[in-house]
Structure formats: structure tokens, C-alpha cells
Amino acid sequence: MKIFLNKKTLLLPVYLFNILLINIFNIGPLLADEIIMTRIKGEFPEAMNQLQESVVEQGYRVSRVQRVDVGLTKSGHKTAAYRLVFFGKYKEIKMLTKEFPTLAPYLPLKIVIFAEGDETLLVASNPISLKTAYPQKKLAKYFHNWEKDIREIMDKTYARMLE
Amino acid sequence: MKKIILLLTILLYPVMALPGSGSVDEGKEVFRKYCAACHGSNGAGGVGVPLSLPSFIDHVDDAYLIKTIRHGRPGRVMPAFKSLSKSQVQSLLKFLRTWTGNAGMSFSAKPIKGNRAKGKNLFKQKCAACHGEVGQGGKGTGVTFSRPRGLPILPSALNNQGFLASATDELIKQTIVNGREKTPMPSAMKLGLQNQDINDLVSYVRSWQRKKIPAIKTAASDSPIIIRESPYDLATTLKNVKQAVIGANLILIRVQELDKGIAEKGKENKKQIIVYSCGFSFLYEALKIDPRVGLFLPCRITIIEDKGKVKLMTINPKRLSAHFNNSELDKLCEEMYEKYTDILDEATI
Numbered sequence: 001m002k003i004f005l006n007k008k009t010l011l012l013p014v015y016l017f018n019i020l021l022i023n024i025f026n027i028g029p030l031l032a033d034e035i036i037m038t039r040i041k042g043e044f045p046e047a048m049n050q051l052q053e054s055v056v057e058q059g060y061r062v063s064r065v066q067r068v069d070v071g072l073t074k075s076g077h078k079t080a081a082y083r084l085v086f087f088g089k090y091k092e093i094k095m096l097t098k099e100f101p102t103l104a105p106y107l108p109l110k111i112v113i114f115a116e117g118d119e120t121l122l123v124a125s126n127p128i129s130l131k132t133a134y135p136q137k138k139l140a141k142y143f144h145n146w147e148k149d150i151r152e153i154m155d156k157t158y159a160r161m162l163e
Numbered sequence: 164m165k166k167i168i169l170l171l172t173i174l175l176y177p178v179m180a181l182p183g184s185g186s187v188d189e190g191k192e193v194f195r196k197y198c199a200a201c202h203g204s205n206g207a208g209g210v211g212v213p214l215s216l217p218s219f220i221d222h223v224d225d226a227y228l229i230k231t232i233r234h235g236r237p238g239r240v241m242p243a244f245k246s247l248s249k250s251q252v253q254s255l256l257k258f259l260r261t262w263t264g265n266a267g268m269s270f271s272a273k274p275i276k277g278n279r280a281k282g283k284n285l286f287k288q289k290c291a292a293c294h295g296e297v298g299q300g301g302k303g304t305g306v307t308f309s310r311p312r313g314l315p316i317l318p319s320a321l322n323n324q325g326f327l328a329s330a331t332d333e334l335i336k337q338t339i340v341n342g343r344e345k346t347p348m349p350s351a352m353k354l355g356l357q358n359q360d361i362n363d364l365v366s367y368v369r370s371w372q373r374k375k376i377p378a379i380k381t382a383a384s385d386s387p388i389i390i391r392e393s394p395y396d397l398a399t400t401l402k403n404v405k406q407a408v409i410g411a412n413l414i415l416i417r418v419q420e421l422d423k424g425i426a427e428k429g430k431e432n433k434k435q436i437i438v439y440s441c442g443f444s445f446l447y448e449a450l451k452i453d454p455r456v457g458l459f460l461p462c463r464i465t466i467i468e469d470k471g472k473v474k475l476m477t478i479n480p481k482r483l484s485a486h487f488n489n490s491e492l493d494k495l496c497e498e499m500y501e502k503y504t505d506i507l508d509e510a511t512i
Contacts, residue, residue, distance in 0.1 A: 034486035035455065037200035039209070063424030066439070066461055068446070071416070075443035079450070084457055088425045097421065097435055101469045104435065105388050105476045108425060112457035116209050121200060123455045129486060133387035 034129045036147075038154040040120040042161035044081040044113070047120035051085060051113055054156040058149050060087040063108050081115040092142065103134060109146060111153070122157065124150050185250045190258025193251050197244060201305065206262055208306030210454060211241065212316060215262040218344035222337060224269050225256055230329035237377045238490035239320050240304050240453065270333035275365045282367025289354050290321075290364070293347065298322035298371055302491060303451050316346045322371040336365050385482040389500070391507040393473040397434060397466065400473045400510060404438050404464055407509035411502055413440040413462060421465065434468040445498075452491045459483055459499065464506065475510060477503045 040047045052062050066084040073079065088108035097104045112123040127146035131139075195204070202208060206215030214220060229252055235243030247255070260266065286298070293314070294300060300320030307315055320326065339361050342350035351361055393400040401418070408415050416439040420431035441461040449456045465476045480503070484496035 035458070037455075039200045039204055041204060061425045063422070064419075066416075068441075068457060068460060071414070071441055072443050072447060075414075075447075077443060077447040079447070082450070082457060084460060086424075088422070090422065090425050090427075093422050093425055094432070097432075097467065101467050101474065102388055102390065102476065104421065104465045104467055105463065105478045107421065110458075112455065112460075114454060114457065116454075119204065119209075121209070121454075123200075123458060125458050125483065125486065130387065133482070 034126050036124045036126050036150055036154065038122045038158055039116075040122060040158055040161050042120060043118050044115035044120050047122075047157065047161060048081075048083065048113060050160040051111065051122065051153070051157045054153045054160065055085065055087045055111075057156065058153050060089055060109075060149070062087050081113075083113050084110050085113060086110045096139075096142065100134065100136065100139065103130075103139070106130065109150070111150065122154050124154075126150075185252075185254030185257055187254070187257045187261055189251065190254035190256070193247065193255045194258055197247070198255075201240070203306075206259070208316065211305045212319065213306060213346070214259065216343065216345050217263050217265070218341065218346065220259060220267065221263050221265045222268055222341060222343075223334060224267055227270075227329050227331070227334055228256055228259065231325065234325040234328050234376055235379055235488070236320065236323050236325040237379050238488065239300065239323055239325070240487070240489050241325070242488055243325070243379050268337065270331045270337070272331050273333070274369075275332035275336055275362050277359070277362035277364070277366030279363070279366045279370050281360075282363035282365070282370075285356070285360055285364055286367055289356065293318040294321050298368065304453055304489070314347045318347070321368050324373055324376040327369070327372040328376050332365050332369060335368055336361055339364060379488050385479055385485075387479055387482050389477050389479050389503050389507060391475045391511045393466075393475055393511045395473065395511075397436070397468045397473050400466055400475065401436060401438070403510035404466060404475065404506070407506045408438060408440045408462075408464070410509060411442075411506050413442045413502075413506075415440050416461060421467075436466045438464040438466065440464070442502075445495075449492070449495050452495065453487055453489050455487065456492065456495075459496075462499075462503070464503075475507050477507065479503075 040050075052065075055062055063086045066086070068084060069079050069082040072082070086108045087110070093107055097107065109127070110124065112121075114121055114123075127143040127150070131143055134143075198211075198214075200209075201211035202214050203211075206220075207213050231241070232244050232247070232252060232255070235241045237243075244252075286294075287296075290298075295318075298321035300323070301314060301318040303317050305317055307317075338348070339356070340351045342348045342353065356364070393403075395403065405415060405418070418436060418438050420426070420433060421435035421437050423431050426432065439461050446456075446460065449459075459478070459480055463477065467474050467476070480496040480499040484492050
């Protein structure tokens, strides 16, 4: 093994080849991935706090929280906690709605949060799925970033609730 | 020589590792990432049915689980996980088996002979109340924690091609014989069914199978938005939209700039307005069918003045519905599409 570790020149192509193989066998995004979901261990109120903090930590502003459960209850329907968290970045929204006004109905971004017993679910549409409808090159970067951010926001919320 | 062997080992490592036996730890992580959101952290159920009950997991074989994971249940929420590697699936199985520590049953693939017509009659009498007239399953998804409904666990769709392609006759028979303890699914004894009755039922359920498993729909070809140009100025259009929303029996929740809360206070763009509204009874029905429908919500109508022209837009619910793999939602999305279109038309007349 020692011989190999010394010969970086040889290891690099081997390494790259391995990555290639691993990628071939674990191909592509899952169908399931058009919707991004994470189950949070912990009750709704705390999960809600942690979600909002994670959104802010990721560099966004929470523009509004829609209390769907309150509306439902007022209309006489029984429900557990169910809310929508809207968020965005000023510069992004300003530029995008100006250059791509038809994208506006999808902005600001949102994450659905609802209670399920003593756990909490986070659900979001995968922004990548907008790519086929908005194929402009300039937008792809945003869709990818949003996906990454939404996943990170959910992962952070999950991790924070374990602490 | 040594070098070559080493080189080969390294080169082939990922290939050798692939069909390998997998590990519980990897399985646990795969479950957390791909399954727990629906089936619960401990498999107790949620958007998906429970998986960890001994009456389920100990009474199915590995082949059934693997096929279910690969085929999914087209139109019934459960996705098809085609791109998990073999080793990931093996790991997943190992992890699922840790819930009870038992190995599960094994079944032969031998078809069971029965009288289909008699099975049909029996199904009407004994099963249809829960599983639906033609085995289409209960309305909704999985286990209910937060939304009241008739049964705590949803009766599965038995006419689902993903289910039929995964379950052998023997597995179906065993399920009918034992029922599923701790779920509403009763045992044959409770239903007063004899061995021949059960065979007839299996044969009837099997008759729903088709040659092909329909593909789970992905991103639809529908346009992503519904859009209208308004002949009026922004203020008039906004007034019209509010009226149209109320006229459509929705509750007007609020009107605010698109960038409100994101822009500095006072710097909001007054030419981009969102009208938030909701039909709570409609929403309530939709949530019973799929708790994830919040993704459509609330009914947001975006009004933008762009280069002197006022445009009204909403997302197109028909396009979103394709992401859910839930055929019951398709009808609701159609209704929502009509409603949005009506409102936009009404406001721009």
C-alpha cells in the first residue's frame, strides 16, 4: 500500500475512476425528489422556532407566516398546527421579478410545516422542478441554490432539534 | 504483480461493494432520508402506512419489500425508488428487520386457484366498505394524527398495480387469514371466511392486475402559471381581484407587496402585489386527501405592473399536482385550476 500512497500521480486517476463508477451506479435524482420532505423529531412550536432561525441563518428573510390552522379552526374545522413560512432575499426577488416576471407566482419561496403527533414535518416543492418550465440559463443557478438552501435549512432544523 | 492486484482491488472496489450485503447503519440513514418523512421515524406511519408493526413486517418477505420500494404505488403517494443502489436497498431491509428482530416469512410464487365470481361477491360484502368498491383503497393517506377521519389507518389500494406486482398470491392470502393486528384490517376468522372463500378472494384481487405498471407521473407538460393581462390600471385591477375572490366564495386573507418583509420597510415595490385568500372548506377536504397540499396554499394571486402593463398570475395547480403521485388530488387540482381561471377572468373582464 505504501508504494501507492507515495505515487500521487497514480492514485488520482484511480480515485477519479472510482468516483465515476460510484456515480454511474447511484444515478440521478430520485423521483421522490420533486417534493423535499424532512421529519423533525420534536414538537411543533419549537420546530417552528428552529425553522425560522435556520431560514435566517441561511441568509433569507422570513416575509410572513401563514397560520393555516388558525383559519381552519375559525371556519369550524378540526386540525393540528399547520403553517406556511414564506422567505426570500431582497436582491434576488428584485432582480428576478424584474427580468422574469412570470416567475413571480412562485416567489417568495415557502416551506410548509405541520405537526404530526409529537413530531413535525417540513415539506417544500423542489425548485429544480421549475427548470423545465423556466429553461433560461440564468435561472438554473438560482433553482440549484434554492434547492441546496432548502435542504440545508431542513437539515439544520433537524439537527438543532436533536440538541 | 502485487501492484497490479492492488490496483485492481482499488479499481474494482466500488463494483464489489455494490451488490454486497449492506449494513444496518447505512439502512438507518437511507430510511431517515427517503422514508421517515412519510412512514415515521420509527415506522409508526404518517403520510404513509405503518411499517414497524409485527403484524406487517414479520408477515411479509424481503421480495415484497424490495419490489414495493422499486415499483412504488402509482397514484397512491408512495414513490418508486428506482435509483437507490442494490446495497442501499439491502441495508434498508436489514434496518427494517431490526424493528422486531425477526426474519419475516417466505412465500412461494405459486398462483392460488379460486373462483373469481364468488370472490367478487365476497369482496363486496366483506371488504369493499374499507377498500372501496373496486379495491381503490380509502380516501386519504397513511395514518391520521392530526386530521379526524373514519379509520386511523388508511385501507390500502388493492387494485394498485404497484401492489399487485409486488405481492404474491400467498402473501395476499396470508394477509387475509391473519389480518393485521393493531390496524383496522380484520382476520379471516373475524370475518367468518373459510379457506375456499379466501382463495376466491385472492383470485378476485389478482384479476385487477394488468401487464404494465403505469409510470408515476413526473413534471407535467402544463404551463407553470395561469396568466391574464388586465385592461385596467393596477389599482382598479386590485379592486377587481378582491371582488372576484369574494365572489368565488374565498376568504380574503390579506393584500401585501410581494417583497413585504423582505425589502427594507418603506422600500417595498408597490407595483407587485399579492392577494392572499383561502377557501377553508375546500382546503380541509384537500388536507384529508394529502397533508402536503399546503404547497399549493394559500390561493395567491400575484398582480404585477410590468412596463406599463398589468398582469395577473397564479401558479398552475395542475402542474404541481404531478409531483404528489396522488391520483385523488388530480381532481381537486382540476377544480382549483377552474377556480383560479374564473377569478382571473372575472377580474379582467
